[in-house]
Structure formats: structure tokens, C-alpha cells
Amino acid sequence: MQSWVSYLCVFAAALLTSLAITPVAGKVAWKLGAVDYPSARRINKKPIPRMGGIAVFSGIIAAFVIQYLGSLYLGWPPVLIPSPHLESLRYEGIALGFAIIFITGMLDDVFQLKPLQKLLGQAIAASVAAFAGCVIGVIVNPLTGGPLELGWLAYPITIVYLVAYVNIFNLIDGLDGLASGIAAIASLTMFVLSYLAGRGDAASLSIAILGSTLGFLRYNFHPASIFLGDSGSLLIGYALGAVSLLSVTRVAGLTTIIVPLVIAAVPIIDTFSAIVRRWRAHVSIGQADRGHIHHRLISEGFDQREAVLFMYAWTGVLCLGSIVMTQVSLWPRMLIFALLLVVSAIIARHLHLFRPVLLHHTNPKTGDDELISPQDPDFEVEEERLEEREHFHHHHQDEN
Numbered sequence: 001m002q003s004w005v006s007y008l009c010v011f012a013a014a015l016l017t018s019l020a021i022t023p024v025a026g027k028v029a030w031k032l033g034a035v036d037y038p039s040a041r042r043i044n045k046k047p048i049p050r051m052g053g054i055a056v057f058s059g060i061i062a063a064f065v066i067q068y069l070g071s072l073y074l075g076w077p078p079v080l081i082p083s084p085h086l087e088s089l090r091y092e093g094i095a096l097g098f099a100i101i102f103i104t105g106m107l108d109d110v111f112q113l114k115p116l117q118k119l120l121g122q123a124i125a126a127s128v129a130a131f132a133g134c135v136i137g138v139i140v141n142p143l144t145g146g147p148l149e150l151g152w153l154a155y156p157i158t159i160v161y162l163v164a165y166v167n168i169f170n171l172i173d174g175l176d177g178l179a180s181g182i183a184a185i186a187s188l189t190m191f192v193l194s195y196l197a198g199r200g201d202a203a204s205l206s207i208a209i210l211g212s213t214l215g216f217l218r219y220n221f222h223p224a225s226i227f228l229g230d231s232g233s234l235l236i237g238y239a240l241g242a243v244s245l246l247s248v249t250r251v252a253g254l255t256t257i258i259v260p261l262v263i264a265a266v267p268i269i270d271t272f273s274a275i276v277r278r279w280r281a282h283v284s285i286g287q288a289d290r291g292h293i294h295h296r297l298i299s300e301g302f303d304q305r306e307a308v309l310f311m312y313a314w315t316g317v318l319c320l321g322s323i324v325m326t327q328v329s330l331w332p333r334m335l336i337f338a339l340l341l342v343v344s345a346i347i348a349r350h351l352h353l354f355r356p357v358l359l360h361h362t363n364p365k366t367g368d369d370e371l372i373s374p375q376d377p378d379f380e381v382e383e384e385r386l387e388e389r390e391h392f393h394h395h396h397q398d399e400n
Contacts, residue, residue: 093132
């Protein structure tokens, strides 16, 4: 009972702080010029401030303060006890990483950092966490039961993993309440898994993320009065990635890595499909397009609320499946994973997520190479040419 009281207090502190600070964050964003104005790339029809990360970060800090005071004066169970395989973990390093990723997002919200500058900030935050001992150290093969020691490779693998987790939540942030809602569902799932695994540190952090994102969602759901901005989306990605590394499941081995990926599967699929369709069209991977899941749903006739709720439901099914996966033996676990994969693949195929939405086209008047979208009358012609080139390429490979 005592642990549940502590978790409820931590959740309430994060929720109430986020609710109180979100309007303040909006005012700060307006003063600093961190505002999203309507454009061809954006969904919003009026200027919206974009520094919601201030509220989420404040909620997490408030949750930490309440947890610390409760442990010090109220006899709450201590939570800063690392998993046995993370004996050298230093929590202050993870906290420093939180500060670095938040500052990186804040700078991007205000000054619009270049991609490499933003990536550098993400890499520094991830590196600080990794060298503080928050790493993927040993992977147990579920088929053989033998350990796979990563050694020094644990550090670069962990850094890449954390940076990837940060970016998938950054890229999914395209509709009112989308990233914050998915983060709330994911953090609730991670809390359940952490609690079942007896991991107090991961449970407290995930319940703090839940409270912060729900408090912010009050203002961020359609019609939004404030956006997460990079200060929020980068922070949420880093926080959830850190929770996953703190060992959120009681099942050792590959499941420990697979489950967080299943929980975040919707933004992962969105990111992966964006890379594939841009690669297919020979367009820069960093080139923004309107082929993301939410764009496809809206083109299918969904409005903003319906598209967001559909993606919430998709995420909820995956999260429920991930919880069940941790409670069953190997073969049922693999079957559940396969079913979740098939369902997601069917949705991705129906929405044509891997079909390019930007194609190269030579302007007949100027001779310049241009990027055209489906709204351009020449798009269908270029799409047919792309399919012919790909068919010829595959046929040539088969002959060789």
C-alpha cells in the first residue's frame, strides 16, 4: 500500500505541475518567438506556441522532488536502486542527460538549429547517460539461454538506441495531442511492466512521465493551444528510452529490448516508412514530406481527432500485447509478437506508408530538377516511371 501511495503522489505532482506550468510555457514561447505559423507543411491554421517541453520537464522535476521528500520524511520505499546488471549506474548522469536534451530542444524551438547541431545535442545527452552506466550490457539469447557480452560495444549501441528513441517521438509529433498522447500510453505501459518487475526507479520515472504528458495533453489535444516543440518531443523520447534501459521487464534477454520497441512501434513504423519512401524516390532522408501516418489517415477522410484516436488505439493494442508478452513463455511470446507485427503491417500497407509522396521531375520549360507532390498533375507520370525503374532493377537482379 505504501508504494502505491508514493506512486500516486508522484503522479499527482507531475500532473498538477504540468497543468499549472503549460499556460506559462505558452507565454514564454510567445515572448521568445518560438511559434509555429501556418504553412504548407503544417496542419495548424493559426499561430501556436511550441515550447510545451517546459511543462513536461517541470512536471518530471516536481515528481522527483516529491519522491525525494517522501523517501526522506515519510518512509516511502527508496527507488534509486539500480537493476543488478546496472550496478555501476549513476543516476546523476541520467539527470544531466535530461537537462542536456531539454536544453537542446529549447534552443531548437527558439533558434531552429541545423540538423547536425540538434543531432550533436542528442548524442551528447545519450553519451552522458551511457557513460553513467545506463547501458545495454548483456543480451541473453532466448533460444540458447547463453549470454552475448557486448563489451565496449555496449556504449555505441546504447547511444544509437537512445538517439533513435529520441527521434522517433520527434518525428511523430505532427498532430494535436499525437506525440504526447502516445507517450502517455507508452509510459503507462512501462509503469505496469516496471512495477511487475520490481524496478522502482523505472516505475517512478514512467509514472512521472505519465502525469506530465497527461497534464500537458489537457492543452495539447485538438484544438491545441500549445505544441510540444522539440523541447518536449526530444525530452519525452529520451525519458522513455531511459526507462526502457532501466530494465522495465522481469523477463531477461531479448524481450527486454523488444518490448520497448513494441511499445513505441507506431512512431518507429512512421520513421522507418519515411526513410524507405524517401530512399525509393532518391530524395534526401531529411527532406520533410506529407506521407506520415497522420497525413495518410487524413487523406483517407479522418479528421484530426479521429486520426489521433486511431493512432492511440493502435498504440494501445501494441502496448497491451507487450504486457502479455512479458507474462507468458517463449513460444506464446513469439506468436503474440508475430500477430502484432502482422496487424501493423496490414495497416501500413493499407495506408501506403512506403509509397513516395515526393518525386524528382524535370521541368520542361526550365530544365531544372524539381520535387513534385501528388497535387502536381505530372506526379502520376513520374510514379509510373519510378515503378518501371524498380521493376527493371528487380528483374535484372533476378537474372544475375
